[in-house]
Amino acid sequence: MFDLEEELKKLPASPGVYLMHNDRDEIIYVGKAISLKNRVRQYFQSSRNKTAKIEQMVSHIAWFEYILTDSELEALVLECNLIKEHRPRYNTMLKDDKGYPYIKATLGEDFPRLFMARDMKKDGKSRYFGPYTSVGAVKDTLDLIHKLYRIRTCSRNLPKDTGKERPCLNYHIKQCDAPCQGYISKEEYQKNFSQALDFLGGRYDPLLKSLEEKMQKASQDLEFEKAIEYRELLNSVRQVAQKQKITSSSMEDRDIVAMARDEKDAVVQVFFIREGKLIGRDHFHISAGTAEHEGEILDSFVKQFYAGTPFIPRELWLQYPLGDEEVISQWLSARRGQKVKLVVPKKGEKERLVELATRNAALVLSQDKERLKREELRTIGAVNQIGSLIGLSGIRRLEAYDISNTSGVESVGSMVVYEDGRPKRSDYRKFKIRTVQGPNDYASMEEVLTRRFSHGMREQKELELAGEDASFGSFTRFPDLIMMDGGRGQVNIALEVLEKLGLTIPVCGMVKDDNHRTRGLYFNNKEVPIDRHSEGFRLITRIQDEAHRFAIEYHRSLRSKGQVKSVLDEIPGIGPARRKALMRHFKDIDSIRQADPTALEEVPQMNARAARAVYEFFHSPGPQGENT
Known part of the structure; x- marks a missing residue:
């Protein structure tokens, strides 16, 4: 105690x-x-x-x-x-667990390369550029560099492997000078590579001037295709240069960190400045926890964010002073290997940039609140529409079920949960059918529902005896409405299970037309039509699709692990080849069950003895015949 x-x-x-x-x-x-x-x-x-x-x-x-x-x-x-x-x-928790890509330059190689990297290694043989705020930005930059400077992308060990293999496609499309064949000297390649590093460092003017001169010369020489190629490269470089506007006369690496908050949540905006240029920005959603002051939130953000990012800048410009400023500065300095300054700007350019980050954070927070409000009206409104269609109010939790099997392969069941119109994936459950052999959806559904609600009732009693809140159980929260994928048959199965267990929960069926599209709800022994343009209809469709997807995924995962098998595997003399041939010919188990020995024997891979074994398996009295 x-x-x-x-x-x-x-x-x-x-x-x-x-x-x-x-x-x-x-x-x-x-x-x-x-x-x-x-x-x-x-x-x-x-x-x-x-x-x-x-x-x-x-x-x-x-x-x-x-x-x-x-x-x-x-x-x-x-x-x-x-x-x-x-x-x-x-x-106070950082909700976004983001990782940022870098461009890695392998300076330790005779013919160095440039490629994307997810982390930084202090091996003294590489240089890193970034972080970039998207993988797409890295790929676009690398594509442009390969066109401009023809840097190799292969992982061959050069010059050791020179001439051992043919040059790759990049050589033929003029995006590599094939150092693997000795077509370019080490000195010339290193010169091109040095220019590529200058480009990544933000020195664009020499390249812009060179491309413009080449474009003009090609045009004067009537080489218009070349001129167009240079023009496109020139435009691409200008776009990159425009994105990286100079924000400071100094060439320091720094991050600018500011935030905006409401009663529950906060958004932190970070501007990434590398060598004096703004190379990107990103925002992060924060759950405020017990924090009361903005400085506490920034304190927690800085500790969590820089514990997970491999690059620590020379300076952090902050909107508010940190509570643990001295110890955080020591920690960041130890991680960087150099002194890291924490600055709260009070005037001039520094304050202006922090204010800009603050306005961006407030904008993101405002937009997200509006988006969530619209989403809430859409999702909760859809649930209310479903409730009004069948005369129920106060519906919050919906549970939907589906069964999946593939041509006689053992069935599985899925349970998906929606609360206030949104999926609650932590409450999803999946079931491997234990008592039913073959494709019997009604019997499989009866087993799933019986297991789900029996388990929930048992958990409720155990928690009550222990004096604990029943809501802490994994199956104890029961739905306000059960939605079955089907009509009268599926609804009646659910009602029978609930009656046996002494439970009263409304059940409706999601009825489909001949084209397998939802057309209405089956409730209280009648079909209720739905407006196909309503939010309620769209929610029903999403629930149906989600239940089906979840069941199919579980079934496929079991098949990939070899944990399920076909009923045909139980027949002596029927191996994988004959099973596949039978399924390819008859399409499903019911057709195989109804076929006579002559029809079975006509299937490729089959003979009279195997055909007789299949026929007797499905038609002789005994457990197999009863279960299928």
């Missing part, structure tokens, strides 16, 4: 990390402290002014633990790792 008062007395006055647990042993908060004794005690002192969010968190703490470190810097690193691993609900 955890004695809170006793454990608080034992806390050391040392730096470290503390982890708060709830009564289900989940880590709900991770923090660091210079003195664990002083910091952790603050949470439980009634005299201290605590915010509503902190009060709520403390009410859920059942016990805590701590890890001692030698310094506050070590505590910061450990805190970052633990937050990333456990994602506690009361910590």
Whole structure:
């Protein structure tokens, strides 16, 4: 038994990390402290002014633990790792886990290359450009460089492998000078490569001037195709140059970090400046957790973001000062291997750029709020439309089911869940059919529904006996409406299962026309038509498609692992070749079951003995005949 008062007395006055647990042993908060004794005690002192969010968190703490470190810097690193691993609900969390691509230059090779890289390795033999905010930007840049400077893309070991293989396609389309064949000297290649590095570094003027001169000369010499080629290259370089506007007279690498927030969430905007040029920007959604002040949110963002990115700039320009500024600066400096400055600009160009990032963050937050509001009207409105069609109100949770099998291969079932018109994938469930052999959708559906609701009822009782909230079970949340993929037959199966279990849950069927398109809902023994242009109809279609997709994916995954097999595999003398031949000829198991021995024998790969074995399997009395 955890004695809170006793454990608080034992806390050391040392730096470290503390982890708060709830009564289900989940880590709900991770923090660091210079003195664990002083910091952790603050949470439980009634005299201290605590915010509503902190009060709520403390009410859920059942016990805590701590890890001692030698310094506050070590505590910061450990805190970052633990937050990333456990994602506690009361910590300020970075929602976006983005990785950024770089362009890597292999300077240590005789014939160096340029290619995309996801991380940076400090091997002293490579140079990195970036980060870029999209893979597309990297590919476009590399494509342009290969056209301009004809840098090789192969991984051949040169000059050792020179002449061993024919030149690749890039040589024939004039995007490589084939150093693999010795068609260009090392010195000439290195000169081209050096120019490519200048281009990546933002020095465009010499290239623009050269391309313009070549275009003019080709035009004067009446070589119009060449002139057009130079013109297109010139336009491409100008576009790249326009995107990388100079933002500072100095050539430092820096990130500009600013944010905007509302009651629940925040957006942080980052401008990436490399060698004095703005090469890209990105925004990040933040769950504010227990943070009350903007500085706390930026503090958490900086720790989480720069713990996961391989490149640390020389400077960070920040909208607000960080609470742990000194220790974060030490940590970033250690990661970079050089001093990293944290600056909160107060005037001039620096303040203007931070303000620009702030406006961008506010714009993203505003646009996202409007988008979410529109989405809410669309999704919740669609659920309400479905409810009004069948005379039900207060519907929030919908569950839909589907069965999948492929020509006699064992069936599987799927359960998909929608809440307020949106898929709740954490509540999806899949079932491997245990009691049904062959393609019997009704019997398979009966098994799925029985298992799903029996499991839920059993969990509810176990949680009640343990004195815990029933909502914590994996099957305990029951739907407000069950949606069956089909009409009267499927609905009646569901109602029979619910009646046997003593449950009362509305059930409707999603009825399809002859073209397999939804045409209406079957509810209370009658079909209700749907306006095909309504949001309710679109939601029904999405639910049907999602249930079908989820079942098919599960079935395919089992087949790829060899965990399901055809009923034909149980017949003596029928191996993979004959099974495939039968399915190719008859298309499905029912047609095979109905065929006589003569028709079976006519199938390629089959003979009289195998045909008789198949016929007797399906027509002789016994377990096989009864189950199929």
